[in-house]
Amino acid sequence: MLALACIAIGFFALPLVGLLWRAPWSSAWGYLTDDGSLTALRLSMLCSLWATALSITFGVPLAWLLARVPFRGSGVVRALCMLSMVLPPVVGGVALLFALGRRGLVGQWLDRWFDLRLPFTTAGVVVAQTFVAMPFLVITVEAALRQLDSRFEDASRTLGASRWYTFRRVTLPAIRPALIAGAVLAWARALGEFGATIAFAGSFPGTTQTMPLAIYLALETNPEQAIVLALVLIAVSFAVLIGLRDRWFGGRQSTPPTAVPR
Amino acid sequence: MFAASSLTEALTQIAVAFTSANPAVGVSFNFAGSGELVTQIEQGAPADAFVSADDTTMARLVGAGEAAGEPVSIATNTMAIIVEPGNPKRITSVADLADPDLIVVLCAATVPCGKGAATILANAAVEVTPSSLEDSVKGVVTKVELGEADAGIVFATDVKGAGDDAVGVVIPASVNVINHYPMVVTAASRNPEAAQAFIDFVAGPAGQAMLGQYGFLAP
Numbered sequence: 306m307l308a309l310a311c312i313a314i315g316f317f318a319l320p321l322v323g324l325l326w327r328a329p330w331s332s333a334w335g336y337l338t339d340d341g342s343l344t345a346l347r348l349s350m351l352c353s354l355w356a357t358a359l360s361i362t363f364g365v366p367l368a369w370l371l372a373r374v375p376f377r378g379s380g381v382v383r384a385l386c387m388l389s390m391v392l393p394p395v396v397g398g399v400a401l402l403f404a405l406g407r408r409g410l411v412g413q414w415l416d417r418w419f420d421l422r423l424p425f426t427t428a429g430v431v432v433a434q435t436f437v438a439m440p441f442l443v444i445t446v447e448a449a450l451r452q453l454d455s456r457f458e459d460a461s462r463t464l465g466a467s468r469w470y471t472f473r474r475v476t477l478p479a480i481r482p483a484l485i486a487g488a489v490l491a492w493a494r495a496l497g498e499f500g501a502t503i504a505f506a507g508s509f510p511g512t513t514q515t516m517p518l519a520i521y522l523a524l525e526t527n528p529e530q531a532i533v534l535a536l537v538l539i540a541v542s543f544a545v546l547i548g549l550r551d552r553w554f555g556g557r558q559s560t561p562p563t564a565v566p567r
Numbered sequence: 568m569f570a571a572s573s574l575t576e577a578l579t580q581i582a583v584a585f586t587s588a589n590p591a592v593g594v595s596f597n598f599a600g601s602g603e604l605v606t607q608i609e610q611g612a613p614a615d616a617f618v619s620a621d622d623t624t625m626a627r628l629v630g631a632g633e634a635a636g637e638p639v640s641i642a643t644n645t646m647a648i649i650v651e652p653g654n655p656k657r658i659t660s661v662a663d664l665a666d667p668d669l670i671v672v673l674c675a676a677t678v679p680c681g682k683g684a685a686t687i688l689a690n691a692a693v694e695v696t697p698s699s700l701e702d703s704v705k706g707v708v709t710k711v712e713l714g715e716a717d718a719g720i721v722f723a724t725d726v727k728g729a730g731d732d733a734v735g736v737v738i739p740a741s742v743n744v745i746n747h748y749p750m751v752v753t754a755a756s757r758n759p760e761a762a763q764a765f766i767d768f769v770a771g772p773a774g775q776a777m778l779g780q781y782g783f784l785a786p
Contacts, residue, residue: 399709408714424715425670425698503706507672507699514700522702525602525677 324536329529336533344511345519346537349496352427352515356434356495357488364442364491365484369472371443372450383447389501390440398433398504405432405505429506430513434495441494445487449480489549493542568765569597569604569612571620571679572703573644573722574748577781578618578769584777585768592761600678600703601625608633608753615762618750620644620722621679625749635759638749640786641769642778645743646683647723647735649711656717658736661691664718672707672716675700680707683744684720690742708733722746727782747786 329336336342371383389397405412405423415421423429453476461471477484499517506513508522516538523531570578575598582594597604597614601624608614609631617634618641619625628634650658656669664671673695674681681700688695698716701707707719712732726735750769752762768774775785 399713402713402715406713406715424710503702504709507706507710508675508701509697509699518702522675522677522700524606525600525675525702527677528606 321539324532324539328532328536332529333533336530337537339530341510341519342530342534342537345514345516345534346541348427348430348511348514349516349538350541352430352434353438353492353495353498355431356438356498357492359431359435360439360442360491360495361484361488364439364487365446367439368443368446368450369476372447373455386443387440389437390444394437394498394500394502395504396500397436398501398506401433401436401501401505424505425507425509425513427506427512430502430515433501433505434498437498437501438491438495441490442484442487445483445490446480449483450476453479485549489546493546496538496542568594568762569599569608569614569617569753571601571604571618571748572598572705573620573680573724574598574618576728577724577778577783580781581769581774581777582765584773585765588768589761589764592764594765602627602678605631605633608755611755613755613757614753615756615758616750616752616766618748619679620748621682621746622749623682624679625751628751628753633754634751635754635756636752638751639766639770640747641750641766641774642748642783642786644722644724644746644748644783645738645740646680646687646720646746647726647738648718649708649721649726649729649733649735650718651711651714652731652734654734654736658718660736661687661693661738661742664688664695664720665693667696669717670698670715671695672699672701672710672719673697674704674707674721675702678703679746680704680721683722683746686744687720687738687742722782724782748783 367386371379392400402409402424404410405415407413407416407422407424412423415423423432457475457479458471461475462468466474497517498515499521502513502515503518508514508518516534520531520534520538523534568578578596582596586592586594597607597612601619601621604617605624605628608617608628617628619628625638629638648658648661648664650656658664673684676682676685699710701710704721704725707716707721708725708729710716711719712729723735726733750766752759752766756762769778770786
């Protein structure tokens with residue numbers, strides 16, 4: 306077991322070591338403070354946080370529906386909502402164009418009635434990222450809801466609490482670790498999102514060119530710059546993942562006995 | 568075969584003809600942006616031959632010592648403005664692209680189609696504010712085909728490849744660029760004879776005829 310686990314660690318660590326090995330340390334600072342890099346990083350953070358917020362806003366109710374409300378065809382609905390996890394992201398982006406683009410199913414009416422266009426806008430990037438990231442949150446939260454002992458909620462309801470109050474004061478605190486884990490997964494997925502973004506929103510510095518897009522473009526001409534940008538993205542993600550772990554999943558915090566193991 | 572993505576359709580068809588003439592040889596492709604392909608070859612990707620969409624990117628491969636011998640030009644390509652079928656925005660010249668109400672999409676300056684577009688815009692002294700700088704020429708074509716963008720600057724062959732989904736507006740030779748497609752056997756090739764035979768076939772009459780069908784011009 307231990308040997309296999311070590312192989313797995315090496316499998317994940319080696320590519321990172323490769324990047325560090327090839328990194329142009331002497332010129333790294335110049336690439337880092339380059340206006341283009343900072344713009345892309347800022348845009349990436351902004352869009353991925355928006356995508357995470359939207360994923361929570363819509364994903365938690367969706368997870369609740371799938372876990373708590375039995376209805377015919379719930380299996381089909383679940384598969385439908387998880388589809389973007391397995392779809393090649395570029396295909397997802399093109400599908401979004403068919404739906405929300407200027408000539409798309411819904412997009413043509415948005416364009417005609419509200420003069421609203423998503424492609425080539427920062428909002429478009431957020432839509433693309435939410436599309437691929439939300440399932441990660443839904444799947445995590447739904448699993449937690451399913452394992453949560455529903456008698457706590459029933460007790461709350463029989464004591465006169467409303468459905469919303471029960472959800473807020475009983476359900477939500479119990480699934481908090483899973484909610485945070487799901488949000489972090491969704492955020493990480495949004496931060497690294499490439500295919501759906503370039504297919505749906507395009508790539509323009511400052512409006513739609515996020516870090517992964519900037520890295521890919523830099524790879525064409527200036528692989529050194531691409532490595533530095535990639536390391537920045539990795540460092541930011543690493544810091545967040547480690548920080549969150551210590552704070553929320555450290556195991557030091559007491560959780561209700563019914564709470565789901567992460 | 569590592570080949571620039573603008574050659575996708577033409578080279579795939581040529582390979583079919585080549586393998587029916589040489590059944591002992593199998594040809595498989597990796598199509599992507601020229602620069603990305605050079606990076607892959609430099610990192611040890613198993614390529615037998617490489618064809619670039621411009622001389623600059625080929626020079627990178629040769630400079631890295633990854634080419635065996637001198638590259639030969641297998642085709643040339645000019646650029647054109649790609650618009651929706653029927654040209655609803657009545658675009659007739661490069662100068663028309665400066666209209667701020669138009670949604671224009673170009674390639675990023677780091678890929679050959681972006682370099683070409685930049686040269687054309689400079690030659691014509693036209694300033695364009697693009698909505699997107701795509702990472703590949705296919706990205707520009709798709710955005711115009713789907714009606715998201717009103718116009719873009721792509722290779723003449725890409726307009727032809729789009730079929731009925733897009734039409735081209737000719738850019739006059741006085742401001743246009745001519746792109747060469749150099750091809751070479753890689754230094755690390757494990758089948759150099761077969762790779763050279765394929766290059767000869769592409770440069771020969773059968774290959775040239777098929778390249779012509781896709782809008783490429785003679786080298």
